[in-house]
Amino acid sequence: MNFHKALLLFFICANGCAVAPPSQPAPREASSEIRAGGKLFAQHCASCHGIDATGGKRAPSLHAPAVQAIPDVALVQFLTDGDLAKGMPSWSRLPEERRWQLVSYLKSLRAL
Amino acid sequence: MLVRGSILLVLLGAAGLASAQETPYFITYTHHMEEPGSLEIALNPVVGIPKGGARRFTASSLELEYGVNGWWTSELYLDSQKTGPDRALFTGWRFENRFRLLMKEHAVNPVLYVEYEDITGADRMLKEVVGFDTFEDLLQPPDEGRHEKKREVETKLILSSNRKGWNVAGNLIAEKNLNGSPIEFGYAAAVSRPLALAASPDPCSLCPENFSVGVEMYGGLGERRQVKLAGTSHYIAPAIAWNLPNGVTFKFSPSFGGNSNSNRALVRFGVSYEIPQFFR
Numbered sequence: 001m002n003f004h005k006a007l008l009l010f011f012i013c014a015n016g017c018a019v020a021p022p023s024q025p026a027p028r029e030a031s032s033e034i035r036a037g038g039k040l041f042a043q044h045c046a047s048c049h050g051i052d053a054t055g056g057k058r059a060p061s062l063h064a065p066a067v068q069a070i071p072d073v074a075l076v077q078f079l080t081d082g083d084l085a086k087g088m089p090s091w092s093r094l095p096e097e098r099r100w101q102l103v104s105y106l107k108s109l110r111a112l
Numbered sequence: 113m114l115v116r117g118s119i120l121l122v123l124l125g126a127a128g129l130a131s132a133q134e135t136p137y138f139i140t141y142t143h144h145m146e147e148p149g150s151l152e153i154a155l156n157p158v159v160g161i162p163k164g165g166a167r168r169f170t171a172s173s174l175e176l177e178y179g180v181n182g183w184w185t186s187e188l189y190l191d192s193q194k195t196g197p198d199r200a201l202f203t204g205w206r207f208e209n210r211f212r213l214l215m216k217e218h219a220v221n222p223v224l225y226v227e228y229e230d231i232t233g234a235d236r237m238l239k240e241v242v243g244f245d246t247f248e249d250l251l252q253p254p255d256e257g258r259h260e261k262k263r264e265v266e267t268k269l270i271l272s273s274n275r276k277g278w279n280v281a282g283n284l285i286a287e288k289n290l291n292g293s294p295i296e297f298g299y300a301a302a303v304s305r306p307l308a309l310a311a312s313p314d315p316c317s318l319c320p321e322n323f324s325v326g327v328e329m330y331g332g333l334g335e336r337r338q339v340k341l342a343g344t345s346h347y348i349a350p351a352i353a354w355n356l357p358n359g360v361t362f363k364f365s366p367s368f369g370g371n372s373n374s375n376r377a378l379v380r381f382g383v384s385y386e387i388p389q390f391f392r
Contacts, residue, residue, distance in 0.1 A: 035313035043357055044133070047150075047388035058149075058389070081216040084182030092217045093133045093144045095277040097310035098321075 030104065037105025040098055044091065053109055058087065068110045075103045134361045135279055136353035138380045139240065139330045140302035142281045143221035143272035145212055146179030149391055153177075154384035156363075160236055161377040163369075166250040167196040171203075171236035178390070183212040193236040195254045203258065204231030206239075210270070217274075225268035225283075233260030238378060240266070242287045243296030243335045244343045246373040263290045277309040279326075297339060300330035304351070317356055324353045328365070331374075345373035349380075359386045 042051065048059035055061035070078070079099045082090035091099060135142055138156065146152060154175040161168055171193035178186050187208045194200040208227035234257035236250070265288050272281040285298040304326025311321050331346030333339055351365035363382035369375050 032313040036311040039313065039315060039357075040311050082182060084212065084215045087148045087182055089145065089147045089179075089182055090217055092274050093135075093142075093279075095306060095309040097277075101311055 033101050033104040034108045036098075037101035037103070037108075040094070040102050041105050044094070045102070053106070062106050063109050068107065072100075072103050072107065075106065076100055079103070134324070134353050134355055134363065134384070135281075135302075135304050136324050136326045136351035136363055136365065137281070137302050137304065137328055138349070138351065138363065138365050138382065140281050140300040140328050141210065141223065141225060141268065141270045141272075141283055142279055143212060143223045143270060145183065145210065145223075146177050146185040147386075147388065148179045148181050149389045150179050150386055151176065151390035152384055152386045154382060156237075156380065156382045158237060158381070159379040160238070160250070160375060161379070162247050162250045162375045164247050164251060166247065169193055169195040169236050169250075169254075171238075173237050173239070175384075183215065185210045189237075189239075191231060191235050191237050193234060193254065195234075195236070198254055201232075201234050201254055201258055203235035203237075204229065204262075206231065208266075219275075220271050220273050223270035223272070225266075225270055227266040227268075229262070229264050229266065231262050231264075233257030233262060235262070238375075240285055240287070240298055240300065241330055241332050241345055241347065242285055242298035243332050244373075245296075245298075245332050246343075246345050247369070247375045250375065261291075264288060265290065278303060278305045294336040294338075296335045297333035298331065299333055300328065302326055302328040302351075304353075315357060322355050322357070324355070326351050328367075329370075330367075331370070343373065344371075345375075346370035347374055347378065349378075359388075360384070361386075 041053065048056060049062055050056045053062040060067070076099045079091045079102060082088045084090065154177070155172065156175060157170060157172040159168070159170050171191065174190045176188045180186055189206040191203045191205065192200055193203050206227055206229035208225060211224045213222045213224060233252060234254040267286050269284045270281065272279065280303050281301065283300040285300070287296045287298070304324050307320035307323045307325065312319050328349040328351055329346065332344035334344060347367040348370050349365045349367035351363065354362045361384045365380045367378040367380065369377065
């Protein structure tokens, strides 16, 4: 196989072989997941979304009903992909377990 | 210089929270881009243990990395080095841009890398090994090498994948010296994983989730019309990163020469700090 064919095969694969949708991890104690998610939120998200997740100049409030209505699996997928064109980075660098912890925290904001 | 720079970065790190989740790599690039608007300042010294009579050296690179937007990251490097008892030298600068080609996460994620560098023959950062680079390149005394201008364009195809906490990345490198030398090729490949995948509920610095370990391989692949392994040099490098919650990251990686053309060892250190939303 020459280089051009290998490159073509790669791009076909890269476009066609999307990452499998996230699957819910084994259940852990909810409160510790929320606390871990809150810690991750402060480290990675608060600079744009605000320390209390009420939003800022560049990012929306995560208390908003529209955000809270998104299914957990879809939120994890959104954290994985980001929205690069609109400035939301991909958080695929965080292991999937931590993305689920972030979603646990985000969904706990509904009660506030 | 290194100690003062490290102290400054740690003090900056104490100033506030920032996001940082670095892989332990020094050479291999992944598809992870800098967050939009964030500026990362890094100091990456390397201690070279050459062979063939060349003297030990310490080189250092100050790196400023900025997230232009979600799919475009720019970086400026300022290089310097000190060999044996000789005086320290500024050895040039490099400016790179990385463009993520696919907007969503895929099984394999391609990134295009384009760099222009204006360095001298005294540069010792060895950020990439290409063509027929060998330990003999370091036999030239720095005072002679600094008169040799190297204006080069370097491109990389970065392929990177995340799966079950692991990152696997490979880079294909093509470098062209604008003085008319043939295009040189090289590669870098790496794999890494955090020591713990889930975060602990309580704040911590020394917990396993803050450490990533991995291994890198890099080397030359010859040049145009001579793509081959014979005469090239190769390195293997275990690596570790410690990501502190305040945005400071420490990295360490000893590279060991893999064949008779390689230097004996290149010991790399890194300290970085990320300032979120720097220009916004």
